[in-house]
Amino acid sequence: MPALEPLSGEEECLWRSLQRVLVALPRMLDEDLLRRTGLSLTEYTVLMHLSEAPDHQLRMTDLAAATALSASRITRVVTVLQSRDLVDKRRHCTDARGSVAVITEAGRQRLRDAYPAHLAGARRHVMDRFDPATVGRIASQLQSVADRLHPTSN
Structure with a gap:
């Protein structure tokens, strides 16, 4: 294996700052959103993905992938949202083994209400x-990194 070139001082600073942001930012956004809206960041993200999906529904496996949650975690989140009448969970119309999550009108309204926060x-x-x-240059560079990590997330 060839020797790796060490990070420059600027690269090291960027790398460490990015690591800190990846840990701290989701926590901070979650706390803010929960305090202001009663929705966790995960719940908001699930509602957002469902609201943007065709027919406002996604297979549970696709919803898990879109939100980067495990199958068991997405099931728990959808169950909580279902108990609040924000999401319905149904059997897939062509595959009885699979389920789909569907955002309700109340869920769409809750998402609209939470968006400003x-x-x-x-x-x-x-x-x-x-x-x-x-911003444009940073967005392009981060999109390039994101595309390499998860090419289908465009």
Whole structure:
């Protein structure tokens, strides 16, 4: 194996800062959203993916993949959302072994109501920290990293 080139000082700073953001940001957004809306970040994300899906529904396996949750975790989250009448869970119409989650009208309304709090958190914790002139370039570079890590997430 060839020797790896060490990270430069700037690269090391970027790498360590990115690691800190990956740990701290989801916690902070979750706390903000839960306090302001009663929805966790995970619940908000599930509702968002369902609201954007064709017919506002996804197979449970696809929903788990979209939200980066395990099958058991997505089942628990959907069960909680179902108990609040924000999501329905049904048998798949052509595959009786599979289930689909469907966002309800109440779920769509709850998502619309929570959006301002989510947006405020994104702005306060991230976007307001960037120079507007660099946002496009940073977005492109991070999209390139994301595409290599998970090519089907476009």
